[in-house]
Amino acid sequence: MSVAQTLPCTRQEMMAIATGREIRDGELAIFGVGLSMLAGYFAQAHHAPNVRAMTEGGIYGAEPVGGLPWGIECNRISSNATSFTSCLDALGCLVASGRCDVGIIGAAQVDRFGNVNTTGIWDGEDGHIGDSYRLPKTRLTGAGGANDIACGAKRYVIMLNHEPKRFVNKVSYVTSPGYLDGGDARDRHGFIGGGPAAIITTLGILRPDPVTREFRLDAWFPFSSVEEILGNTGWDLKVSPDAHVVPEPTPSELAALRRVDATGMLRRS
Amino acid sequence: MRNPIAGREYAMHFLLVPRRRLQQYSRNSFSITRELENMSRNKLISLSEAVRRYTWDGMQYASGAALPVGSDAIVFGRELLRQKRRNLHSIFHCNTQQLNLLAAAGATTHAECGFTGLEVFGFANGLRRAVESGDLALEDYSNLAMALRLLGGALRLPFVPATVNIGSDLQHRSAFAPDEYPAADKIPAVTDPFSGRTIGALRSLEPDLAAIHVTLADPAGNAIMLGTEWSRYELSRAAKRVVLIADAIVDDACIRQYPNLVRIPDIIVEAVVYWPFGAWPQGSPGMYDVDEEHMKAMNTALATVAGTEAYIDSFVEPYADIDTYLDLIGRDKVAALSQTSTGFLLDPYRQWIKPHAEVLSLIAESTLETAQ
Numbered sequence A: 001m002s003v004a005q006t007l008p009c010t011r012q013e014m015m016a017i018a019t020g021r022e023i024r025d026g027e028l029a030i031f032g033v034g035l036s037m038l039a040g041y042f043a044q045a046h047h048a049p050n051v052r053a054m055t056e057g058g059i060y061g062a063e064p065v066g067g068l069p070w071g072i073e074c075n076r077i078s079s080n081a082t083s084f085t086s087c088l089d090a091l092g093c094l095v096a097s098g099r100c101d102v103g104i105i106g107a108a109q110v111d112r113f114g115n116v117n118t119t120g121i122w123d124g125e126d127g128h129i130g131d132s133y134r135l136p137k138t139r140l141t142g143a144g145g146a147n148d149i150a151c152g153a154k155r156y157v158i159m160l161n162h163e164p165k166r167f168v169n170k171v172s173y174v175t176s177p178g179y180l181d182g183g184d185a186r187d188r189h190g191f192i193g194g195g196p197a198a199i200i201t202t203l204g205i206l207r208p209d210p211v212t213r214e215f216r217l218d219a220w221f222p223f224s225s226v227e228e229i230l231g232n233t234g235w236d237l238k239v240s241p242d243a244h245v246v247p248e249p250t251p252s253e254l255a256a257l258r259r260v261d262a263t264g265m266l267r268r269s
Numbered sequence B: 001m002r003n004p005i006a007g008r009e010y011a012m013h014f015l016l017v018p019r020r021r022l023q024q025y026s027r028n029s030f031s032i033t034r035e036l037e038n039m040s041r042n043k044l045i046s047l048s049e050a051v052r053r054y055t056w057d058g059m060q061y062a063s064g065a066a067l068p069v070g071s072d073a074i075v076f077g078r079e080l081l082r083q084k085r086r087n088l089h090s091i092f093h094c095n096t097q098q099l100n101l102l103a104a105a106g107a108t109t110h111a112e113c114g115f116t117g118l119e120v121f122g123f124a125n126g127l128r129r130a131v132e133s134g135d136l137a138l139e140d141y142s143n144l145a146m147a148l149r150l151l152g153g154a155l156r157l158p159f160v161p162a163t164v165n166i167g168s169d170l171q172h173r174s175a176f177a178p179d180e181y182p183a184a185d186k187i188p189a190v191t192d193p194f195s196g197r198t199i200g201a202l203r204s205l206e207p208d209l210a211a212i213h214v215t216l217a218d219p220a221g222n223a224i225m226l227g228t229e230w231s232r233y234e235l236s237r238a239a240k241r242v243v244l245i246a247d248a249i250v251d252d253a254c255i256r257q258y259p260n261l262v263r264i265p266d267i268i269v270e271a272v273v274y275w276p277f278g279a280w281p282q283g284s285p286g287m288y289d290v291d292e293e294h295m296k297a298m299n300t301a302l303a304t305v306a307g308t309e310a311y312i313d314s315f316v317e318p319y320a321d322i323d324t325y326l327d328l329i330g331r332d333k334v335a336a337l338s339q340t341s342t343g344f345l346l347d348p349y350r351q352w353i354k355p356h357a358e359v360l361s362l363i364a365e366s367t368l369e370t371a372q
Helices: A011-020 A035-046 A087-096 A146-153 A187-191 A226-231 A251-260 B008-015 B020-030 B029-043 B049-053 B076-084 B097-104 B126-135 B143-154 B232-238 B250-258 B292-301 B305-315 B323-331 B331-338 B343-352 B356-365
Strands: A026-031 A052-055 A102-104 A107-109 A154-158 A196-201 A203-208 A215-220 A238-245 B058-064 B086-093 B108-115 B137-140 B159-162 B190-191 B198-203 B211-217 B241-251 B262-264 B271-274
Touching: A011 A035, A011 A154, A011 A196, A011 A251, A026 A035, A026 A087, A035 A052, A035 A154, A035 A251, A087 A146, A087 B143, A102 A146, A146 B143, A154 B086, A154 B292, A215 A226, A215 B198, A226 A238, B049 B076, B049 B241, B058 B076, B076 B097, B076 B211, B076 B241, B086 B097, B086 B143, B097 B108, B097 B126, B097 B292, B097 B305, B108 B143, B126 B292, B143 B159, B143 B198, B143 B232, B211 B232, B232 B262, B250 B343, B292 B305, B323 B331
Parallel strands: A026 A052, A026 A102, A102 A154, A154 A196, A215 A238, B058 B086, B058 B211, B086 B108, B108 B137, B211 B241, B241 B271
Antiparallel strands: A196 A203, A203 A215, B159 B198, B190 B198
């Protein structure tokens, strides 16, 4: 087991770099709003220069200018595009069709089968909504394009801060389907996409068991540990027999990330 | 409830008159011909008259089909509040500051959306407060589902088969039918007649009105959008009526130079509102950047009832016209936001942009503006 050590980067930067490492050169990739966009464009700036990047806003071939774009359509991502199309084109023709290789989405909550909740937080026991749909204690942002990516992308990566309240046994509301009840449950719906390949957090990386599809601890970061990850996960997290420490960011990775993250969004915590 | 579209049939009738017939009319009465030609080509209208004429309490109102930081007809929502419209059923592909404001002010009781945040600006506090209090019933879909529902409406199909949203709580939970679980009528399961696979049926949308923000329009209502069009193409065909809110008015020659880029043609447009910075504090690619400071201040204000009242007093009620609206934003800020890195996108069209004073004259002589 590792001993926690300090790195010359923040936990969020490590999360973004680990996520970016999932993107391979030449892939057709879709990036959600916010930090996941930084992770994706970091990959393009570093090791995947030929990634065919798009946002669900239908903005293709662009790179951020002036820092993290405020949205998937704003001026900071509209200054050097090769094509402006539409939602129907990006999320429909290129994602729901099964063409998209990889997506990156954020999450408010995720559960042991990689189901994502971005709709709301309900009070009561385990946050269970019950038979009647009742008002959430806290309304979140809704699905956006994440449900479409979760259904259609060949694989996708979920990126979020690692805290017990976010890592729950079963999400109150399945906004974007992971492996649902586990096993081959996705097959019931015939999803063209393969499901979540990894959950990458501020502490480490979780990957699904190939049979049960339950997420296991696959790797921890140089500054975290298995114990810290288990303590911040709200279910009985199993540890993969191959669990290992993630290599720390190289100077060139960090430099590329910080070029993309010009306004330092990932360095604020 | 007053008749929301007085005179519409009359106007539409003459839009359909062939040009040769117009020439025949002209032999009988020169003045009628001029009036007809004016009606068919000049659909400019003031913002206040557009809201008076095309909106009513309880209507199904669609805006945007834009993203939360992008090109949405926010100023149309401000005018809805100025004219005290209530009980709106809002169709917003994504939440924007417009829906955030309408929800905060209690003007909308129902909404259907794909995304309800403000992207990097966080949660939409006004909408959030309205949902958590139960004042707003919010029916959730995904972004692609909303685009497909608008496409279904555009084609007047009763439903659209979907391979997304199924198997999740987007299908199983309905805020409009909260006691049904799993919800039977929101995204019913249907069988693909060819493969036998079970998929979802998305209900098509045909909102009463779409207020659509565009970068450029000619006086007849041919529109060019810079940046992603998101779902404005589908919405413009789905809605029963379309009003454009344009940042700038261009000469007809611009439209004829770039007909491939005219994704919203005049034949489906009722009226054109000219309103620079109509998407403010959101951005309009080619025209102006997102106003970061106001995006945050507005969202902070909308988090409380008192803050919302103060916001309405300060940024919804005070202006009398376009000039005083731009004064309210601040002329220095208007100039700074116009220095956008996307400005080059506008370059091919600049030569055809009509001067402010000329557009105001065109609005004044438009029959939509003067006919009551």
